[in-house]
Amino acid sequence: MATPTLMQNYGERTLTLVRGEGNYVWDNQGRRYLDAISGIAVCGLGHCHPKVTLALHEQARTLLHVSNLYNIPAQEQLADKLVHLSGMDNVFFSNSGAEANEAAIKLARRHGNARNLKTPQIIVMEGAFHGRTLATLTATGNEKIQEGFGPLPEGFLRVPFDDVPAIEKLAAERNDIVAILVEPVQGEGGVRIPSGNYLNQLRGLCDQNSWLLMLDEVQTGNGRSGKMFAYQHTSILPDVVTTAKGLGNGVPIGACLAHGTAAQLFTAGTHGSTFGGNPLACSAALAVVETLESEWLIERAEILGERLLQHLRQQLSDCNQVKEVRGLGLMVGIELLQPCAKLVDMARQRGVLINITSGNVVRLLPPLTLTDSECHQLANDVSSLIHQFALQAV
């Protein structure tokens, strides 16, 4: 039983992890697990990657924090690096994904303000997840997450995911829209991958209407999708992109990147954060991004993701409980025909950590450092568990 001195918002937790190394974690009984969830897409380099540990160690003995009253060299280096890798113009650093999205929402509001709109609207999607702050939970397309937290902020219009005509209809009806906020792949929403030209079409609509295209890459970013950012699977550039999870490999950091006019909307005093982009977090993130490059982990994620999908599809092709196996890079979802929370425990007993999202989707987010044999083993283990689950289910 967890201590009653913690608020009970996370529900009951039955596993205590005390150590991690590479693609494995150990519990307080000394049992080892292959981590196929990576702290929810955070530890892309695996646990305690030596380069991140070294960067943290060196920064911890040099300077932890000074606030944004001062120049921070590691922050500037990280910004240069991210701008170079993304094709965007500049960055605001936050401490989490939700806060990166808050910055994006504030940029959209400023964009509306510049057009003299009193109640600027942001188009958001059904099934979306953008965080748990008041604005981001309002942007989130899941009523359970919003329940009991009213009054919710205004300024969001919801349409189905991957439905361009629904947005065209809104565009024809209203003149107060300022932005589209969308995940290139819905993560919490069940690893939902839109049709191939969706982002291109959204880019076109935003160009026609002077809206900002704002991509939430909190989960898909930092190599997870097989590109540094998932929009790089297309030829478009967004106006705003947010990221967080994998950026610090476990050190809390988020980023809101902007391009073109969106990059000019925040002027002195319009936004800020005490911790955002502090020396410790930026040194860690710099080590993460450098390691993604020097160890070719983004390319690796693309190859491994293909392989994982292929294995799973092969081994699950005859399983009557499986509706679809889908994925992009090392973000894989196996949609079953019924709720399958039980699979988490079954996998744990076999020494594998997985996650269930949207009730019936097995989500795999393994580290980008997964070896060939671990990838193979993971596909085997997960398929055999799903077969076992299917037998019990009928």
Ligand SMILES: *Cc1c(COP(=O)(O)O)cnc(C)c1O
């Ligand atoms: C996790 C997530 C967030 C929220 O990030 P936090 O760091 O938990 O605030 C926002 N958007 C997406 C797509 C996410 O996956």
